[in-house]
Amino acid sequence: MTPSLTLSHAQSARYGLLGLPLAFVAMPLYVVLPAHYAQVLGVPLGLLGGLLLLTRLMDAFVDPLIGRWIDRLLSRPQRALAWVWVMAMMLTIGFTALFFPPRSSQSALLWWCALSLLVTFGAYSFGSVLHLAWGSRLGGALIQRSRLVAWREGFGVIGVVLANVVAVQAGPGWTALVLLLTLLLGAGALVSGPRPDEAVGLASPEAAGHRTWTLPWRGQPFRRLLSLFLLNGVASAMPATLVLFFIRDRLQAPMWTAVFLASYFLMAALSVPFWLKCMARWGAARTWCAGMVLSVLSFAGVMALGAGDVLPYLLICMCSGWALGADLTAPATMLTAVLQHEGHARQAEGAYAGWWQWATKLNLALAAGLALPALQWLGYAPGETDASALLSLTMVYGAVPCVFKLMSLVLCWCWRHQRAWS
Known part of the structure; x- marks a missing residue:
């Protein structure tokens, strides 16, 4: 090409x-x-x-x-x-x-x-x-x-x-x-x-050596981006881990599960062209910040929901699904920018991608490892109808991810001027 x-x-x-x-x-x-x-x-x-x-x-x-x-x-x-x-x-x-x-x-x-x-x-x-x-x-x-x-x-x-x-x-x-x-x-x-294009050879002896797979960690931009990706990823993975419990026990609307999930993912797919235009105008980091703001504003609404609040929750799914489009497009775009800025293009794309996939899977493990024990400690069990237990479910499902998302937003805004991310 x-x-x-x-x-x-x-x-x-x-x-x-x-x-x-x-x-x-x-x-x-x-x-x-x-x-x-x-x-x-x-x-x-x-x-x-x-x-x-x-x-x-x-x-x-x-x-x-x-x-x-x-x-x-x-x-x-x-x-x-x-x-x-x-x-x-x-x-x-x-x-x-x-x-x-x-x-x-x-x-x-x-x-x-x-x-x-x-x-x-x-x-x-x-x-x-x-x-x-x-x-x-x-x-x-x-x-x-x-x-x-x-x-x-x-x-x-x-x-x-x-x-x-x-x-x-x-x-x-x-x-x-x-x-x-x-x-x-x-x-x-x-x-x-x-x-x-075919690579005629690796540009640096380090990249050709046995430590190629650790090469991404030597640059501060990648370490910062991956830490931000992990923090934001936990905020997204935690609700995904608990969504079926929330729909069944808090909303008491298990028959609507397919509709909720479909609306969330369809809105994410439809939002991709919008976020693409935002990145062309604002850059990837600012676009990601905008997505985080929308995510918090929309998802915080789950704190006010109770049994039978199907339509408000459907609206939340649609708005947070739209915000998901920024999470899907901006971070990976920034990853390629970091790779190019560090001078590792045509050398270590696989190493960067490997660590990125590792972080993606670690997000799911961390979310389950944090959310499920916290719920058990707070007194919630699947099928629970006690008011205090349902409040605990709502807090861990809705409030805790918003806190993680806000922390991610602060870091992303503070680091938005990273030249390697543009």
Whole structure:
């Protein structure tokens, strides 16, 4: 590709399409799988929980190592594209094996689950890190970087909405088929889309050495951006962890769950062009700040909700979903800017992407690790109807994330003049 030219929307869309199946597969892996193995296959919750925890920890900490490998692959884009097809095949095989295990003893079933999870998580991590690193290596000016991120994350939101329908309503068989078809479409689009120039060699001896995977941590801009991303990510992941409890116990409207979630993610997808224009006018950091302000103003309203407040909560879902668009587009755009500013373009996109994916997964773990014990300590249990317990649920679901979001806003505003973020 020619760096001086801005990629068209059609070219950016071909790059971004792979984001749909990668987002699509995450929902059944994290939401549907535990219930499937516990309720359908009869695996005890204690054993299943320990197995999922172990495999997810292994998955999170392997991402930086995958990033180092991907940096080597990206020096020859054609070779990297060949591995995309391998990823698509392994992800489909692992996912299908995971949801269709052979009927056997409980111990054999657990081993099958563990091995299938390792294959599935490994392929998913490889695809996610490669896709992010590929977009970062395409690089370009702010308008190109933000456009690439917008198409990738926009397709990702569509994948989440599609998964909520297919995985819940149609079952694992149709889910595996849709996954295969969308992976083939996404991989084919990436092959026919824009690709970075081949790297004739790494620009610095450090980047070529054995410590490539730690290279991002040596620059203050990346450390600041990642700390901000983690803090803001906990603020977003905590409500996601507790949303089903809030809808069922506080609002007492479980039949509206699909409507609430669909409105949230659809508004996020629709907001992407708006935030793209904001970044072109204000820059990525100020745009992210604006999204944080809107998120706090809209989400603080949950503190006043009670049983039956369906329409007010639907409005909150729509407004906070619109604010989510800034979280989806601005941080990743800033990540590419940091990489370019630090002089690591065409050297360490995989390393940066690996640590970014690690932080994304750590957000989910931190949110669950903070929110669930806090609720238990405050006296809430699922199905609880006591007023004080429901107040505790509302505080942890609504107030605590707003505090984290405000802290993120202060940091982002203080650091908005970082040259590396523009």
